[in-house]
Structures are given as C-alpha cells and as structure tokens.
Amino acid sequence: MDTIVIDADRRIGGPYTLAAALLGHLVPAAPEGLAAAYDIEIRTAAPRLRAVVPARRRSLADDLPRAQRVLVPGVRRSLRVANGLAEFVRGCLERSGPLRLTVVNLGEADHTDAELVAVLRRRLDPGLLVVEEGPSAPGSGPLPADFDRYRDEGFHHAMAESGVEVLRGLAYEDDPQRWQRLLQRVAASLEAVGREGEARDLYDRARRAGTDPKHRATVAYATAMILVRHHDPARRDPEQALAWINEAVTITSLLPDTRERAFHLGFDLNGKALVEVRRGRREAAMELVGQAIGLAETHLPDEHPVHRLVLYANRAQLLAMAGRREAALADYTRAIDADPGYPDYYLDRGNLLHELGRDEEALADYEAVMRLSPPFPEAYYNRSEVRYAAGDLEGARADLDHTLELDPEFAPAYVNRCGLHVAAGDYPSARQDVERGLVLAPDDPYLLCVLGQVELAEERYPEARIAFDQALELGPDLVPAWAGRAELAFERGDNEAALADLTRALKLEETPELLFNRSLVYRAAGLDRQAREDLLRAAVLAPADDDIRRALPH
Structure with missing residues (x-):
C-alpha cells in the first residue's frame, strides 16, 4: 500500500489545503475521463489544476463580472464538493491500488478539509483508503486571505475567520471601499455559519463608520435578512425586519443613476418580499417581486441576468404557494432557460412537476441536477418520492440509501426509509432509522409515528401509545x-x-x-x-x- 503524508494546516493554502495536495497526487494519473466527470469539484478544491481539468459543466455566472454574480453558494455546497471528491478518489484508487494517507495538522485544517476527511472515512472502504491522523505542529503565520475565491466558492468559514482577522487591523479611514466590501462579505459569511450575533455587530459597526448610501442600504437589507432568516426561529422578528428593509428601499429609491437604482432597488424589493411572506402577506410579496422584475426588464435588459432569473424563481415559489402552479412552472422554466447550467431550480421545478402528476418530467429535472451538480442529496431524495409513488419500492429505497450516504444528517430521508422498513416488516431496521432520525429531529411527528408503529409491532404497547400521543401532539x-x-x-x-x-x-x-x-x-x-x-x-x-x-x- 502506497503512503503519502499531507499537511492540512489551513495557513498553507486556506480551504482545501489537504484536498489540493491529494488531487495533485492523483489527477495526473487518473483514469481517462474521470477528472472531467468531477471537474467542478477538482477546480473548486485545487485552482492550480484548472489548466489541466477544463470546465465541463458551466453556469451563466462563470462568464459574468463578479459584481453580477449575485448567487453566492450556500454553506452546504462544500458537502456536495466533498462527496464528489470522495467519488473521484475512489475511482482513482480502484485503478491504482490502495493508499494510506497520513494527515498532519488535521486539527488545524479548514472546515472544508475536515469535512472531506469525514466523508472519505465514511464513504471509502478502508481496504482502499486508510486516513490516519499524523502529528500536530501548526504554523504561526497569518491566514490566507483570498476573499474573492472564498466568496465565489461559498467558503464561509474561511471568509469569516480570515475576514475577522483582517478587519481587526483595517480601519475604515484606511480604505473605505475595501473596508465596506470586506465587512459585508464577512458579515454575510458569519450569518451563513450561524453566527448572526457577530454579523449584526459588524453591521452596527458599519452604520457608525460611514454614510455612503449604497453601503448603508446594503447593511439595512442584510440586517433585515438576519431578522427573518435567523437559524434560531425564536429569534426571528419580521416586524423589526420590515423597519430595516424599508430603510433600504427608501435609500435605493433615491439613487440617481437609473440602472444602478433598478438593480439595487429591485434587490431590496425582493428582500422585502421575503419579509412580507414571513408576515403572512403573500400577495404583497408577489407584488413586490413583480415590481423588481419590471425594473430589471425595463432598465437592465443587457446586464444582471442572474439577478433576473433569481427574481423569476422567487416569483415562481410565491405562485406555487398560492396554488397557481402553471404560472409558477412558467417562471421556473424562464429561470432555467436563462441559465441551463445552474442546477438548483431544476430541483424546484421537479418538485412542482411531481405535485402536478407529471412524474416523467419531474424525474428528468432531478436527473438534470445529478448531471449538473456535485452530488446533491436532495435530488436523490426527491427522486425516491417519485419512484415510491410509481410503486418502485426498490428504486426508492436505493435513492434513500444514497441520500443518507451523501448526508447522514438528512433527517427526512430517515422518515421515508423507516416507513419502507415498516411496510416490509423489517422492524429492527425501522427502529434504527427512527432513532437516528430522532437525534436530528426530536420533534418530528412522522418519526414518532413510525416509532409507534415499531413499538406496536413488537407488542410494546405502553411505549407505542406514548409515541403515537407525542406524534399527534406535534402533528394533530x-x-x-x-x-x-x-x-x-x-x-x-x-x-x-x-x-x-x-x-x-x-x-x-x-x-x-x-x-x-x-x-x-x-x-x-x-x-x-x-x-x-x-x-x-x-x-x-x-x-x-x-x-x-x-x-x-x-
């Protein structure tokens, strides 16, 4: 068994320091076509390999100026990348033979590498890859600060950590434009990783520091989004969010440049729509998104195409919530036609097609996600529901198995899979899935219901009654x-x-x-x-x- 030693200290290369070194070892000898199959994952983790791994799967945003790439990847994208990298590593080692990987400074690794190591250990047979932890001797230099890369790839943990470090030594007066841009990016990443309190502190700091209208509008918008999207639902406050988003709309309505006003005001109106949804005013939300679309179509016909397709997709979501499914379908299709390489809206359209009973088209959309994206657990989960509805229990089970292989914390997959176990009379497996699911979602009424069914089947009658009662209390x-x-x-x-x-x-x-x-x-x-x-x-x-x-x- 070959052995390689890699230093994972994030001070060396930031996100995917370990992955980049491992890929540098494997990509040159990879089987023909394998690197191309995982082009997004390799190019994301190892930018230096982009010259030898051309982009095969491309999105509209790839060719736009950074200012027009308004869709920043979410924090969960790194798990999809890690799963794709694990599959690539497996494909390489199945041809070249087993490998022992010793990781030095694993405790100093960036979130992306720590996640990758967990995925490699979970998904690859130890007869093929052994990952062991080596000694720790972390460096003491500054953290890398490639903030454009962090923003483009959704490396939120690195953006938060490195950005906070840089902001400590950077005053607003030193370079107001740089300070404002970095603060906004860092605060957004802090919010993404569940550190909303720190993000809010940065926004308050920004309000004290400067008077630039666009910057203040952006900060007001971002504060409103914290108040409606907080990870802790108990800390959401749509009414306070309304006050902040109105502040943003007021400012951007007064911007003198027509195109600049159309973009920034449209962005803020779209944010206000989310606030109105949380206030239970869906029709008002739809009107706001319609206004934003009107601004974009009238004043931005040749720029900001990603902004427009996001607005169409958001209106589609509102139309679907209002029961106007055909109109929603048309807007999702507009968004997809504008950027056929962006996977997320295929998932949303597939869900709507499934609701409409158009399951062949839904399957095609879910499978488009699988082709266009690094491994996407939701696509397999949603396909399992279509297969189940068609009576393909074996296919549904296979998709649920794969969903949980990709993401063992995907609680809804435990709900559905344990239901299949109950239907098959496999109560021990059902209990195992219920227990795993309840760790993740202790108040899920569906899991508690299946637990009741398992207890009933095993003639544990008092326990069954408790489980059913709890399920009905949560889901009457x-x-x-x-x-x-x-x-x-x-x-x-x-x-x-x-x-x-x-x-x-x-x-x-x-x-x-x-x-x-x-x-x-x-x-x-x-x-x-x-x-x-x-x-x-x-x-x-x-x-x-x-x-x-x-x-x-x-």
Whole structure:
C-alpha cells in the first residue's frame, strides 16, 4: 500500500489545503475521463489544476463580472464538493491500488478539509483508503486571505475567520471601499455559519463608520435578512425586519443613476418580499417581486441576468404557494432557460412537476441536477418520492440509501426509509432509522409515528401509545398516527377508543383502508349496520380490492 503524508494546516493554502495536495497526487494519473466527470469539484478544491481539468459543466455566472454574480453558494455546497471528491478518489484508487494517507495538522485544517476527511472515512472502504491522523505542529503565520475565491466558492468559514482577522487591523479611514466590501462579505459569511450575533455587530459597526448610501442600504437589507432568516426561529422578528428593509428601499429609491437604482432597488424589493411572506402577506410579496422584475426588464435588459432569473424563481415559489402552479412552472422554466447550467431550480421545478402528476418530467429535472451538480442529496431524495409513488419500492429505497450516504444528517430521508422498513416488516431496521432520525429531529411527528408503529409491532404497547400521543401532539392532522393509535386500541380490546381514532382519521382523509379497518372494529363491537356502510363506501373507492369484496355480506 502506497503512503503519502499531507499537511492540512489551513495557513498553507486556506480551504482545501489537504484536498489540493491529494488531487495533485492523483489527477495526473487518473483514469481517462474521470477528472472531467468531477471537474467542478477538482477546480473548486485545487485552482492550480484548472489548466489541466477544463470546465465541463458551466453556469451563466462563470462568464459574468463578479459584481453580477449575485448567487453566492450556500454553506452546504462544500458537502456536495466533498462527496464528489470522495467519488473521484475512489475511482482513482480502484485503478491504482490502495493508499494510506497520513494527515498532519488535521486539527488545524479548514472546515472544508475536515469535512472531506469525514466523508472519505465514511464513504471509502478502508481496504482502499486508510486516513490516519499524523502529528500536530501548526504554523504561526497569518491566514490566507483570498476573499474573492472564498466568496465565489461559498467558503464561509474561511471568509469569516480570515475576514475577522483582517478587519481587526483595517480601519475604515484606511480604505473605505475595501473596508465596506470586506465587512459585508464577512458579515454575510458569519450569518451563513450561524453566527448572526457577530454579523449584526459588524453591521452596527458599519452604520457608525460611514454614510455612503449604497453601503448603508446594503447593511439595512442584510440586517433585515438576519431578522427573518435567523437559524434560531425564536429569534426571528419580521416586524423589526420590515423597519430595516424599508430603510433600504427608501435609500435605493433615491439613487440617481437609473440602472444602478433598478438593480439595487429591485434587490431590496425582493428582500422585502421575503419579509412580507414571513408576515403572512403573500400577495404583497408577489407584488413586490413583480415590481423588481419590471425594473430589471425595463432598465437592465443587457446586464444582471442572474439577478433576473433569481427574481423569476422567487416569483415562481410565491405562485406555487398560492396554488397557481402553471404560472409558477412558467417562471421556473424562464429561470432555467436563462441559465441551463445552474442546477438548483431544476430541483424546484421537479418538485412542482411531481405535485402536478407529471412524474416523467419531474424525474428528468432531478436527473438534470445529478448531471449538473456535485452530488446533491436532495435530488436523490426527491427522486425516491417519485419512484415510491410509481410503486418502485426498490428504486426508492436505493435513492434513500444514497441520500443518507451523501448526508447522514438528512433527517427526512430517515422518515421515508423507516416507513419502507415498516411496510416490509423489517422492524429492527425501522427502529434504527427512527432513532437516528430522532437525534436530528426530536420533534418530528412522522418519526414518532413510525416509532409507534415499531413499538406496536413488537407488542410494546405502553411505549407505542406514548409515541403515537407525542406524534399527534406535534402533528394533530397526521392520519397514520390516528390510524396507528386506533390499531393499538383495537389490539388491546378498546373498541370505543379505536372507533374514535379511526373516525378522526377519516375526517382528515377518507381512504378505503381506513374504512375497511373501521368496519372491522364496528363488527367486533356488534355494530353490523355501520360495518356494512363502511364496507360499501370502501368498495366505491376501491372496487377492485379483493379483501373488501370478500368482507361484504352477500
């Protein structure tokens, strides 16, 4: 087994210091076509390799000036990149043979490299790659400060750490423009990594330092976004956010340059739309996004195309929320047609197509995400739902397995997979998934409902009742929990409680299964007329169901 030693200290190269060195070792000997398949991941982690790994998957933003690239990658993008890099490493080692990687200064690695090491250990067989931690002797120099790269790639942890360090030694008076730009970037990254308090402190510092209108409007907008998007829902305050976003709109409405005003005011109106959504005023939000689109179409026909497509996608989301699905679909399509290389809106359009029953088109959109992006857990999760609806349980299970391989903290995938385990009678696996899911989402009513089903199947009746009760407390409209609690009551001979729960379930959703089950309880309680009425209604809803036909008295 070959052995290589790599120093991961982020002071050497910032984000992906380890990854860049590992790729430098593997890319020159990679199997033909493999590097091209992971071009985004390699070019993101190792900029020096861009000359030998051309960009195959490109987005509209790649050819725009930085000022027009308004979509900054989110903090979760690095996990997708890490998964793609792990797959590339596996492809290389399957050809070249196993490798032992000793990582020096792992404790000093940037977030991106620490995440990559975790993914490599999780996804690659130790017979192929052994990652071991070497000694620690961190350097003492300054952190790299490639802030344009950090912003473009969404390296929020590095932007926050290095940016705060630079801001300590930089006064506003030294270079107001540089100071303002860096402060905005650092504060945005602090917000992205859940450090909103520090971001807010920076925005307050900016308000004390300068009077530039555009800068003050940007800071007011950013403060409003903290107040409506805070990681802790209890700390969100849409009313205070409205005050701040109105400050931004007031300022940008007065900018003298027509095109500059159209862009900045449109940006702020779009932000105000989110505030109005959080205030429960969706129609007002849609009007605001419409105004922003009008400004862009009238005054920015030849610039800021990413800004326009974001506005179309945001209006699509609002239209979908209002039940205007065809109009929403048209706006998503406008956004995708404007930038066919950007994956995220395919995911949103696919979800809408699935809701409309256009599952073949939905699958095509989810698979477009898979082609265009580094491994995207949501695309596999959403495809699993389409496959499940089509009766492809094996395909749905495979997609859920892959979703959780890519992201073991993707709680909704545990919900769906444990449901498949219950349907297959595999209660130990279902319990394992429920327990994992509840660690991530302890108040998820669906997980608690499945836990109740597992406890019921294993005849742990008190525990089952507790789980169903908790599920219904959190999700009073959760039909499977009412049905599960009814089955529990029936098993324990409490027909009255079983009838009450089944009747509540049927008020929420009338299905032949629920009617059939209630007929069984009615019959056990000696209420034959009511049992027959339920069976007759079930037969109308499911005329081909053999169990229902056999149960009907002749």
